[in-house]
Amino acid sequence: MTMIFGIPIQAFLGQLLVGLINGSFYAMLSLGLAIIFGLLRVINFAHGAQYMLGAFVGYLLLAHLGIGYWPALIIAPLIVGIIGIVIERLALARLYDIDPLYGLLFTFGLALVIEGIFRYYFGVSGNPYTVPPLLAGGTNLGFMFLPVYRGFVVVASLIVCLGTWLAIEKTRLGSYLRAATENPRLVQAFGVNVPLLLTLTYGLGSALAGLAGILAAPVYQVSPLMGSNLIIVVFAVVVVGGMGSILGAIVTGYMLGLAEGLTKVFYPEASNIVIFVIMAIVLLVRPAGLFGKDA
Amino acid sequence: MAELTLSEARVKTSGRLEWVLVALGILGLVAAPFVIYPIFMMKMLCFALFACAFNLLLGYTGLLSFGHAAFFGGASYFTAHAVKVWGWSPEAGIILGVVGAAILGLVMGFFAIRRQGIYFAMITLALAQMFFFFCVQASFTGGEDGIQGVPRGMLFGLVDLHVPLNIYYFVLAVFLIGVFIIWRIVNSPFGMILRSIRENENRATSLGYTVANYKLAAFVMSAALSGLAGSLKAIVFQFATLTDVAWQMSGEVILMTLLGGIGTMVGPIIGAGLVVGLQNTLATSDFPVTIATGLIFMVCVLIFRRGIVGEIYARLLTPAARAAKD
Numbered sequence: 001m002t003m004i005f006g007i008p009i010q011a012f013l014g015q016l017l018v019g020l021i022n023g024s025f026y027a028m029l030s031l032g033l034a035i036i037f038g039l040l041r042v043i044n045f046a047h048g049a050q051y052m053l054g055a056f057v058g059y060l061l062l063a064h065l066g067i068g069y070w071p072a073l074i075i076a077p078l079i080v081g082i083i084g085i086v087i088e089r090l091a092l093a094r095l096y097d098i099d100p101l102y103g104l105l106f107t108f109g110l111a112l113v114i115e116g117i118f119r120y121y122f123g124v125s126g127n128p129y130t131v132p133p134l135l136a137g138g139t140n141l142g143f144m145f146l147p148v149y150r151g152f153v154v155v156a157s158l159i160v161c162l163g164t165w166l167a168i169e170k171t172r173l174g175s176y177l178r179a180a181t182e183n184p185r186l187v188q189a190f191g192v193n194v195p196l197l198l199t200l201t202y203g204l205g206s207a208l209a210g211l212a213g214i215l216a217a218p219v220y221q222v223s224p225l226m227g228s229n230l231i232i233v234v235f236a237v238v239v240v241g242g243m244g245s246i247l248g249a250i251v252t253g254y255m256l257g258l259a260e261g262l263t264k265v266f267y268p269e270a271s272n273i274v275i276f277v278i279m280a281i282v283l284l285v286r287p288a289g290l291f292g293k294d295a
Numbered sequence: 296m297a298e299l300t301l302s303e304a305r306v307k308t309s310g311r312l313e314w315v316l317v318a319l320g321i322l323g324l325v326a327a328p329f330v331i332y333p334i335f336m337m338k339m340l341c342f343a344l345f346a347c348a349f350n351l352l353l354g355y356t357g358l359l360s361f362g363h364a365a366f367f368g369g370a371s372y373f374t375a376h377a378v379k380v381w382g383w384s385p386e387a388g389i390i391l392g393v394v395g396a397a398i399l400g401l402v403m404g405f406f407a408i409r410r411q412g413i414y415f416a417m418i419t420l421a422l423a424q425m426f427f428f429f430c431v432q433a434s435f436t437g438g439e440d441g442i443q444g445v446p447r448g449m450l451f452g453l454v455d456l457h458v459p460l461n462i463y464y465f466v467l468a469v470f471l472i473g474v475f476i477i478w479r480i481v482n483s484p485f486g487m488i489l490r491s492i493r494e495n496e497n498r499a500t501s502l503g504y505t506v507a508n509y510k511l512a513a514f515v516m517s518a519a520l521s522g523l524a525g526s527l528k529a530i531v532f533q534f535a536t537l538t539d540v541a542w543q544m545s546g547e548v549i550l551m552t553l554l555g556g557i558g559t560m561v562g563p564i565i566g567a568g569l570v571v572g573l574q575n576t577l578a579t580s581d582f583p584v585t586i587a588t589g590l591i592f593m594v595c596v597l598i599f600r601r602g603i604v605g606e607i608y609a610r611l612l613t614p615a616a617r618a619a620k621d
Binding site: 095233269 | 410416428583584588589590592597
């Protein structure tokens with residue numbers, strides 16, 4: 001058996017793959033957080049709850065309406081996005097003029113309510129969501145066994161992240177978004193409907209969380225608590241990356257996922273704190289974050 | 296001129312009125328165990344002290360920490376372990392808890408004050424979560440089971456804390472001392488500098504204050520006093536569990552402070568009383584506590600940001616009197 005640093009290469013690559021998958025979700029979620037924060041100056045604490053909501057929409061569609069994975073991949077983000085738009089219009093829009101910490105507190109309360117409702121109806125145990133038939137099984141890559149769905153998740157998240165980045169960097173709507181992030185008043189004066197842009201941005205960010213949720217459903221168990229522990233890790237990812245750059249959020253997400261996977265190989269006891277340790281080190285060396293512009 | 300003296304007079308009367316209210320409140324707390332279930336009152340006092348300690352940081356220094364559960368729950372672990380496993384006396388166990396929480400606060404604060412505002416909140420949350428995972432895995436915390444059956448012991452070797460009234464008046468005394476310390480800090484020159492940092496950090500820097508040191512000092516004091524509350528809770532309830540270090544607990548103390556009134560002395564106490572009371576009421580009903588907590592959060596942020604006591608101040612006091620109070 002081939003060994004690498006005294007560890008069988010299969011185990012090494014297996015943990016690396018787990019890290020890459022976790023990293024895919026960190027990247028998608030921190031991307032959504034960064035987009036929302038960039039324009040709204042709100043840290044969306046409900047992001048984890050919206051991720052959970054996406055997974056549950058998929059689960060409920062399958063369990064009660066018999067609607068499978070592929071339609072759910074479109075419907076779940078859509079529903080989560082629409083709920084996000086309603087929340088932005090009804091509540092968040094009233095909080096833009098005051099201390100941004102209130103936005104954090106409001107979305108924290110929102111997360112508690114959403115999770116509380118799902119815990120009330122579904123308990124805390126996880127519900128399995130079967131992998132769609134097209135992506136079931138696995139392939140032997142020669143050096144390791146790769147479940148097809150896991151490979152699909154990595155590719156899909158790369159496409160989503162790069163697609164979102166390109167949309168923000170290269171399209172006209174994206175240029176409005178970047179301009180409004182720099183100076184909303186000026187952009188408004190040029191005739192762009194900035195309040196509408198804010199609403200759509202929150203909807204888009206929420207939809208990204210919902211999409212991550214439905215992608216995660218077959219990998220992890222669908223449970224009401226799946227988002228709350230994840231969101232704290234994603235916050236640490238965001239602190240490490242700094243929210244100044246969209247690409248920075250994506251890259252940091254994958255990197256920290258991989259770092260977590262590597263730690264699982266060499267020192268499993270520390271695997272669930274390694275991201276926080278990295279955050280502390282980055283704060284010492286470069287307080288603004290790896291890609292951050294603001295101090 | 297007449298206007299000015301009138302408002303000055305009003306400050307004086309409202310000041311005197313306040314002292315009367317405080318005296319009445321203390322009397323009420325002394326009489327409470329004969330009317331209200333003492334365990335409930337002690338739970339309320341522990342959380343009230345916790346919320347006051349938290350408010351020292353949020354209300355008077357302007358720093359929103361999302362990680363105060365680490366100090367509260369951490370201290371309760373330290374105390375429970377020292378009293379149960381090492382056989383320490385309750386007062387020594389509580390001192391250990393306070394010192395432990397202060398050290399924890401020094402380390403967490405050292406990292407967290409490197410960023411401001413929303414990042415500060417996220418960093419404290421992440422570091423507290425790290426401490427939570429540490430508590431899950433460390434052997435001295437008992438993992439998922441926590442530390443159960445902590446003896447209350449003999450206070451100073453004289454007073455048996457297993458007697459309900461003894462423990463109640465001990466908790467009340469510690470609570471009053473803790474709140475008095477916070478009141479002294481807030482109204483000291485040091486407290487004034489903290490407020491100036493809250494109002495305008497850059498200006499405080501330009502006036503020559505080393506803002507980072509003041510922030511760190513406030514953070515450590517708040518952590519130590521939160522630890523005092525946590526240690527007290529471990530002695531009262533005779534256990535320490537993961538619930539007290541989990542992020543939900545950090546959220547709860549924010550809610551208590553927000554509901555009662557950020558930056559007021561009495562607000563967090565009232566907020567803690569209401570939240571603990573609500574939890575007790577809901578515990579017997581079918582309605583989940585998290586939903587109620589979340590809803591109160593949302594309502595407070597949207598339409599009630601001054602909190603109960605802040606709202607009363609805003610309505611009762613004239614603008615001049617309020618300026619004199621601040």
